[in-house]
Amino acid sequence: MTVTTNVDGISNRLLDLVPAAGSPQTRKDFTSDQEVRWCPGCGDYAILATVQGFLPELGLARENVVFISGIGCSSRFPYYVDTYGMHSIHGRAPAIATGLAVSRPDLSVWVVTGDGDALSIGGNHLLHALRRNVNVKILLFNNQIYGLTKGQYSPTSEQGKITKSTPMGSLDRPYNPVSLALGAEATFVARSVDSDRAHLTSVLRAAAKHPGTALVEIFQNCNIFNDGAFDQLKDRTTREDHTLRLNHGEPLVFGVDSDRAIIRAADGSLAVGAATDPAVVVHDARATDPTHAFALSRLTGDSADVTPIGVFRDVDVPAYDELVNNQVTEATDRFGDGDLMALLNSGDTWSVD
Amino acid sequence: MSEQVREKETRQVDRVVIRFAGDSGDGMQLTGERFTSETASFGNDLSTLPDFPAEIRAPAGTPAGVSGFQLHYANHDILTPGDAPNVLVAMNPAALKANLKDLPRGADLVVNTDAFTGGNLKKAGYATDPLSDGTVDDFHVHRVPLTSMTIKAVNAAEGTDGLNKKESERAKNMFALGLMSWLYHRPTEGTVTFINRKFGKLPAVAAANIAAFRAGYNYGETTESFSVTYEVAPARMAPGTYRNISGNVALSYGLVAAAELTGLPLFLGSYPITPASDILHELSKHKNFNVRTFQAEDEIAGVGSALGAAFGGALGVTTTSGPGVALKTETLGLAVSLELPLLLVDIQRGGPSTGLPTKTEQSDLSMAVLGRNGEAPLPVVAARSPSDCFHAAIEAARLATKYRTPVILLSDGYLANGSEPWLLPSRESLPDIKVTFATEHNHTAADGSTEFWPYLRDPETLARPWAVPGTPGLEHRIGGLEKADGQGTISYDPANHDKMVRLRRAKIDGIASDIEPLEIEDPSGEAKVLVLGWGSTYGPIAAGCRRVRARGMKVAQAHLRHLNPFPANTGDVLRAYDRVLIPEMNLGQLLTLIRARYLVDAIGYNQVRGLPFKAAELEGVLEDVINQ
Ligand code: SF4
Numbered sequence: 001m002t003v004t005t006n007v008d009g010i011s012n013r014l015l016d017l018v019p020a021a022g023s024p025q026t027r028k029d030f031t032s033d034q035e036v037r038w039c040p041g042c043g044d045y046a047i048l049a050t051v052q053g054f055l056p057e058l059g060l061a062r063e064n065v066v067f068i069s070g071i072g073c074s075s076r077f078p079y080y081v082d083t084y085g086m087h088s089i090h091g092r093a094p095a096i097a098t099g100l101a102v103s104r105p106d107l108s109v110w111v112v113t114g115d116g117d118a119l120s121i122g123g124n125h126l127l128h129a130l131r132r133n134v135n136v137k138i139l140l141f142n143n144q145i146y147g148l149t150k151g152q153y154s155p156t157s158e159q160g161k162i163t164k165s166t167p168m169g170s171l172d173r174p175y176n177p178v179s180l181a182l183g184a185e186a187t188f189v190a191r192s193v194d195s196d197r198a199h200l201t202s203v204l205r206a207a208a209k210h211p212g213t214a215l216v217e218i219f220q221n222c223n224i225f226n227d228g229a230f231d232q233l234k235d236r237t238t239r240e241d242h243t244l245r246l247n248h249g250e251p252l253v254f255g256v257d258s259d260r261a262i263i264r265a266a267d268g269s270l271a272v273g274a275a276t277d278p279a280v281v282v283h284d285a286r287a288t289d290p291t292h293a294f295a296l297s298r299l300t301g302d303s304a305d306v307t308p309i310g311v312f313r314d315v316d317v318p319a320y321d322e323l324v325n326n327q328v329t330e331a332t333d334r335f336g337d338g339d340l341m342a343l344l345n346s347g348d349t350w351s352v353d
Numbered sequence: 354m355s356e357q358v359r360e361k362e363t364r365q366v367d368r369v370v371i372r373f374a375g376d377s378g379d380g381m382q383l384t385g386e387r388f389t390s391e392t393a394s395f396g397n398d399l400s401t402l403p404d405f406p407a408e409i410r411a412p413a414g415t416p417a418g419v420s421g422f423q424l425h426y427a428n429h430d431i432l433t434p435g436d437a438p439n440v441l442v443a444m445n446p447a448a449l450k451a452n453l454k455d456l457p458r459g460a461d462l463v464v465n466t467d468a469f470t471g472g473n474l475k476k477a478g479y480a481t482d483p484l485s486d487g488t489v490d491d492f493h494v495h496r497v498p499l500t501s502m503t504i505k506a507v508n509a510a511e512g513t514d515g516l517n518k519k520e521s522e523r524a525k526n527m528f529a530l531g532l533m534s535w536l537y538h539r540p541t542e543g544t545v546t547f548i549n550r551k552f553g554k555l556p557a558v559a560a561a562n563i564a565a566f567r568a569g570y571n572y573g574e575t576t577e578s579f580s581v582t583y584e585v586a587p588a589r590m591a592p593g594t595y596r597n598i599s600g601n602v603a604l605s606y607g608l609v610a611a612a613e614l615t616g617l618p619l620f621l622g623s624y625p626i627t628p629a630s631d632i633l634h635e636l637s638k639h640k641n642f643n644v645r646t647f648q649a650e651d652e653i654a655g656v657g658s659a660l661g662a663a664f665g666g667a668l669g670v671t672t673t674s675g676p677g678v679a680l681k682t683e684t685l686g687l688a689v690s691l692e693l694p695l696l697l698v699d700i701q702r703g704g705p706s707t708g709l710p711t712k713t714e715q716s717d718l719s720m721a722v723l724g725r726n727g728e729a730p731l732p733v734v735a736a737r738s739p740s741d742c743f744h745a746a747i748e749a750a751r752l753a754t755k756y757r758t759p760v761i762l763l764s765d766g767y768l769a770n771g772s773e774p775w776l777l778p779s780r781e782s783l784p785d786i787k788v789t790f791a792t793e794h795n796h797t798a799a800d801g802s803t804e805f806w807p808y809l810r811d812p813e814t815l816a817r818p819w820a821v822p823g824t825p826g827l828e829h830r831i832g833g834l835e836k837a838d839g840q841g842t843i844s845y846d847p848a849n850h851d852k853m854v855r856l857r858r859a860k861i862d863g864i865a866s867d868i869e870p871l872e873i874e875d876p877s878g879e880a881k882v883l884v885l886g887w888g889s890t891y892g893p894i895a896a897g898c899r900r901v902r903a904r905g906m907k908v909a910q911a912h913l914r915h916l917n918p919f920p921a922n923t924g925d926v927l928r929a930y931d932r933v934l935i936p937e938m939n940l941g942q943l944l945t946l947i948r949a950r951y952l953v954d955a956i957g958y959n960q961v962r963g964l965p966f967k968a969a970e971l972e973g974v975l976e977d978v979i980n981q
Contacts, residue, residue, distance in 0.1 A: 019823075032830065034830075034842065034843075061823075061825070062825075062828060063822065063823055063824055063825045063826070063827070063828055064822060064823050065822075066664075066822050067830075068661070071833075078830050078832075079830050079832070079843065081830075082828055083828050084664075084822040084828055084829065084830070085829075085830035085831070085832075086661075086664060086691070086830070086831055086832060087830065087831070087832025087833060087834065088657075088660075088687060088832065088833065089683055089684065089686075089687050089833055092653060092654070092657045092684065095622075095649065095650075095653065095654035095657030095658050095661070096657045096658065096660055096661035096664070097661055098647070098649075098654070098657075098658050098661060099620060099622055099647065099657065099658030099659055099660065099661030099662035099663075099665075099667075099669065100661035100662060100664055100665045100822075101661075102620070102645055102647060102658070102662070103618060103620045103645055103661075103662040103665050103666075103667045104662075104665040104666075104822065104823070106823060107665065107822050107823065124650055124651060124654075125650065125653075125654055125657070127650075128649075128650035128654065324645055324647070325645075327640055328640045328641075328643060328644075328645065330640075331639075331640035331641040332640070332641045332643075334641070335641040336641065337641060337642075338609070338613075338639060338641045338642030338643070338644075340609065340610055340613050340642075340780070341780055343606060343609060343639070343642075344596075344606060344610075344777050344778070345594065345596070345777060347596050347597075348390055348393065348394055348543065348596060348597065349594050349595060349596045349777070350393065350394050350396060350594070350595050350596075351592075351593070351594050351595070352396065352590045352591065352592050352593060352595065353592055
């Protein structure tokens with residue numbers, strides 16, 4: 001276990017408001033005494049281990065870290081991390097986290113949610129957290145199924161899925177969380193895979209560095225109700241040919257032999273071509289216009305036989321909580337500290353002797 | 354101009370009820386508010402009742418689009434905005450149509466004759482002109498060409514160049530205000546100052562409004578239509594400093610005060626909804642009090658963000674009306690389970706569903722007390738008058754923070770928009786409700802080590818410790834799943850659940866001993882009938898009681914601030930009377946709670962017309978019950 005305190009220089013102007021740990025931390029510091037109760041083999045275990053392994057690297061005072069979740073298998077997550085935490089109600093974690101983050105800039109606030117929690121019942125809150133750019137980090141465990149309610153299709157399940165509630169196949173068209181987030185002009189959007197510890201850690205690191213809302217979609221295997229949903233991206237034999245690793249400033253090349261690439265077609269859209277093509281696109285996660293990131297998000301196993309993982313977009317604009325607190329400071333500078341009795345006596349008053 | 358020599362007869366009266374009515378775009382609310390300010394600064398006691406349509410610009414000229422403002426003021430303390438107007442100002446035929454039924458015979462009626470055109474009569478639903486077909490024969494009619502005289506006055510005034518006819522005409526409400534200010538001897542300086550301030554950036558508009566206001570005032574003096582003016586002497590009120598205040602502003606100030614008194618920063622998470630939005634507007638002006646206001650994406654996010662802020666140690670508040678309470682219900686349940694302080698302010702309006710957004714009702718009481726899944730008790734507090742909203746907010750915050758519980762504070766549309774003079778409290782008179790957070794471990798494990806148990810209760814209040822993030826050593830996880838008594842970890846144990854359900858109930862029930870006992874007002878000490886009320890019916894009930902007492906009958910009055918739990922002496926009070934009458938602006942929600950809890954065969958009197966009870970109406974009801 002590596003023990004570090006912020007050696008990688010994970011910092012930003014908002015993270016700097018959170019007190020640092022007094023001494024080096026280990027994964028154990030972030031492990032609660034609660035017995036973990038996911039199904040054996042569930043992808044959530046790997047994600048938990050990666051997050052617990054990453055948190056010491058952040059180097060924040062443990063008591064200033066908060067995990068908030070909604071309802072679902074993934075939402076049990078806060079019970080297992082020895083920080084402050086709240087297991088709230090279905091879909092509402094982003095709203096609750098917003099109130100906490102806005103009123104406590106000295107906290108590092110994380111939301112743990114799933115595809116049903118964030119994209120179905122809580123879709124509205126997710127959208128608004130993303131567009132406001134509240135300083136919370138949202139980890140969206142996408143297993144493309146409802147686990148806790150025992151196997152109904154979710155808003156990310158593929159059309160035609162046979163589940164308990166859709167014996168003749170699901171009819172809804174699924175949506176793509178990354179496209180959705182980019183449509184809301186989220187300032188940080190990334191994707192990773194539960195089992196790829198190194199990659200997930202790198203994405204968590206980038207998310208933590210980002211001042212504002214970070215949405216991290218994590219493909220998570222539900223081995224009970226939707227086993228193997230992401231096998232193409234996990235199986236050693238297929239992985240490299242179907243995974244596009246996004247690295248800012250680098251050409252979008254992939255494949256076992258690095259011979260395939262993303263090229264810009266004549267109509268401006270992105271397509272898969274040869275790595276030798278002069279039209280190979282260089283990834284720019286910092287572009288203010290989300291068009292490039294959105295075009296990348298449209299590449300999927302179904303549409304292009306390749307799925308991008310990594311950071312799609314990472315742009316720095318003022319965070320909502322920053323702006324709220326700036327107004328409080330500005331009002332105080334302008335009008336002085338509030339004086340209750342002066343407030344009550346404001347307006348037209350008169351005296352009776 | 355108020356110093357002018359008066360040539361007309363002045364009559365002294367004890368009280369006046371005046372109603373302004375016009376199109377929603379005619380500025381009637383502003384006119385009413387200005388008249389109220391003039392009256393307040395003169396030292397009368399007063400009570401107001403704005404009444405406006407839900408649409409911002411309802412179809413012009415139709416009775417549905419009429420906006421009204423009623424003001425009752427007197428030389429003595431008064432309790433209601435008045436039953437029937439002594440004078441009605443009708444700016445157009447629709448306003449006449451919508452309000453004439455409330456006007457008693459012989460009352461003064463001021464009509465803007467310019468608006469009584471064929472088209473307007475038709476829109477109002479008049480087949481013939483009511484001013485000439487006998488409709489208004491029973492009243493003292495003053496026919497005033499208000500629009501044309503306004504335009505003339507504006508054109509003649511200096512500094513109004515560049516205004517077109519429509520813009521000039523818009524000042525006609527100030528003409529009406531000027532005329533009424535003359536008729537009732539109101540001071541006028543405040544209004545001139547107000548106009549200059551309001552239209553500071555539009556000097557021509559300011560000049561037009563002042564010209565119209567003065568012209569209206571002078572018109573009274575010169576026209577032969579008015580032979581008498583009225584004077585109401587200032588009321589004898591308790592010494593101190595006063596201001597006029599509406600319920601929503603008082604409630605906002607109460608929240609700011611509660612934040613200061615608890616020592617917590619105020620966080621308001623809210624979604625705009627009539628008639629609660631003004632609290633969001635008001636609080637957003639006071640960020641220098643370390644107030645954060647968050648206009649959320651929906652009602653659920655409003656309460657969710659407030660709960661999140663409360664988890665972080667803020668005074669978390671959400672403001673809404675009935676439909677919003679329905680949406681916030683699940684989060685209230687979570688707050689009950691988390692045992693965190695949270696304030697939900699419900700400015701009740703007519704229901705069900707969207708109902709009557711701008712009309713008042715008391716029909717959310719059952720929902721407030723009982724409307725959650727599972728056994729989810731929480732304290733319910735209600736304000737009784739506009740200025741009382743200030744104190745009710747502080748009391749709600751006291752209970753929320755002391756008992757670590759969500760609290761519902763009930764106000765309603767009548768209190769929210771109505772106003773009254775408020776004797777400003779001193780800083781020292783406000784309660785000390787300072788909050789302390791947990792900072793230490795509170796439990797010793799078997800091996801002698803210490804730890805933090807988030808659900809270990811204070812033996813007296815049964816409240817759990819409030820440990821906020823950032824406190825080292827007290828890291829803990831809480832959630833909506835049932836928790837083990839004390840330790841607070843997830844527990845599905847049947848006996849533990851039974852215990853926790855009872856503990857949460859006992860905690861709320863225990864508040865009964867920490868609140869003021871129910872007070873009885875019975876000057877005779879011999880009454881056999883008790884009227885029990887809650888919320889905004891306080892004024893009309895008290896006024897009704899005064900009326901029957903003045904006629905030699907005996908009646909006792911008690912009014913509940915706390916609807917859950919009830920004060921400890923409630924049962925004894927109820928059982929001390931032969932008959933208990935409970936008037937409510939719903940179909941008997943308190944009545945049901947009282948009957949179920951105390952097995953007292955109370956009698957309900959109920960109406961849901963969207964308007965407060967009238968004193969005369971309750972007088973009649975009381976008389977019937979007393980003589981039963
Ligand atoms: S149901 Fe699926 S997602 Fe839920 S714990 Fe089991 S394996 Fe994991």
